[in-house]
Amino acid sequence: MTNFSIQAAEATQRMRKLFAATPLQRNDHLSNVYGADIWLKREDLSPVRSYKLRGAYNAMGKQVDKEVFICASAGNHAQGVAFVCKHLRKKGVIFMPVTTPQQKIGKTRLFGGEWVEFRLVGDYFDDTLRASQAYCEEVGGHFLSPFDDQDVIEGQATVTYEMLEQLGRAPDILILPVGGGGLSSSARRLLTERAPETEIFYVEPEGGKSLAAAVAAGEPKTITKVDNFVDGAAVARIGQHTFAALRGIDADHVLAIPEDRICTTILEMLNVEGVVLEPAGALALDALKDLKDEIKGKTVVCVSSGGNFDFERLPEVKERAQRYAGVKKYFILRLPQRPGALKDFLGLLGPDDDISRFEYLKKSARNFGTVLLGIETPAPENFTSLSERLEAVGMSIRDITGDEAMIDLII
Known part of the structure; x- marks a missing residue:
């Protein structure tokens, strides 16, 4: 194995100290609809119902000498950090916007217990991020980026490494959701070494096309308006480190999905399969609609990246799905x-x-x-x-x- 493959293999072994491999499941419903062999890598079934646990654990495990870990997040990254803080018995300080729903705070507190402290700062995430970084410098802690960190990227590579091991071969096509690029950059690096013949499609929400903007410009660019409905993937600027691994991808392989259409997939998977997906977790599955001709007869893996869905949002999801339909x-x-x-x-x-x-x-x-x-x-x-x-x-x-x-x- 080449260098990044070795790193991914070692990181995958480390994950087993924290949780079992998430399932790779063939989905008969989607396979029948699209005439393809479609598999789901079920990151929504991790202990924190998203893959963000992987990057947090890998990065924190390499910095065990640090006394305090700090992050800014109101979502899956915060929950992953909290879970690892409790496991490693390390103090974590998680900064969240003042507007964060109590349900998210409560869930993150449940994972971290007494090891995690919460600070609600700012109405907008940029204010929260600045406050967290200033505090990190003040106390000499270790800041945990949700995606733009080499150790986090290495941890996210374990999703693809497990998928290859579980499938027993490389798929013809891998479909990935994209936010800041941690998952997608790690997959591209690993597959470039292990299975360069696998075609990768990168899926963003229509209201958060930071990868498409970076591909067009040849470097990360900040998009001026972001629709936060797909909160797990709505990122204004893709990471510097993550884009370094994504530079040169074909623009035709970067797909944008309307937020209302994602809602139709959330409802379909809930009603037909009993699978609960958050909007970002449904991105890769929704892209099958745009790729129906491309995938016919092929082996396809979609990463269902998260299942932290607040059911108070269900009326809105139904409303948007009905309007789209x-x-x-x-x-x-x-x-x-x-x-x-x-x-x-x-x-x-x-x-x-x-x-x-x-x-x-x-x-x-x-x-x-x-x-x-x-x-x-x-x-x-x-x-x-x-x-x-x-x-x-x-x-x-x-x-x-x-x-x-x-x-x-x-x-």
């Missing part, structure tokens, strides 16, 4: 202000159309009232026939489903 829409309806107008409107609905929202927004006009209308229906084409029926009787209706500003205000 075209079976839920929002309209502004001008309804005549006369007796029987509402009854007339209801009579125009199809037998399967369901009103999910009906709210007067304005009642000052003498002849017409403005109504916010939400409708669910089993088939997208039902909306076309509904609009035609409304227009035929002179009821003015405007589709606002795609108006982001309006949707943000009313939903």
Whole structure:
């Protein structure tokens, strides 16, 4: 084995002191849908329900002389660090934004117990990060980057190393989610040495295309606007060390997935397979839709990178999935202000159309009232026939489903 392969092998052996290898499972449902041999590397089944535990353990294990470990995170990285602090019996100080939900704080505290201290600083993550780094310098601790650290990258390589061992061969295609690049850079380095024939696809959320920006520029670039819905992969700037390993990849192998479409995959895996995935954990699986022609008849591994899904988000996920599928829409309806107008409107609905929202927004006009209308229906084409029926009787209706500003205000 070459150098990085040896490092990954040794890191994989170290992981066994902390947890068993996560399963590599063939998924019959996805295999049947896409006509391929599709396997899932189930990082959502690690002790902290994400692969971030690996990088934290590898990096902290190499710095056991340090008295205190510090990180800034409100998600999977914090949970991984907390878990390792308890295992190594080392103090950890985890900085989180003030806006972090109590559910995330409580879960991280559960993993770290008495070994972890929490500091809530700043409304935005950049403020939190600066505070954590200043504190680290002040106390002489060891700062744990979530991705841009060579020891963290080496730890994340154990995902790919285990996958190769479990499959017994290299897959034709490996599909990876990308945030800061720790997982993807480690996979590329290892497969370049062990299985250069394996094709790798890198998947980002549409609202966080930091890898695509870096590939286009030839160096890491900060993107100005990030959609944080896919919070485990929504990163404004890919890491310097991670991009060094990703430089030169084919831009056509970097895919961007709409956030609303990811929601359809989260629901599909939950309802059909009983698999709970967070948005970042569903990225690689969702990309199969874009690669259906490419993967047919091939052996494909998708990394399901995390399952830390807060079920309080389920209504939002369902809402976004329905809007993406075209079976839920929002309209502004001008309804005549006369007796029987509402009854007339209801009579125009199809037998399967369901009103999910009906709210007067304005009642000052003498002849017409403005109504916010939400409708669910089993088939997208039902909306076309509904609009035609409304227009035929002179009821003015405007589709606002795609108006982001309006949707943000009313939903």
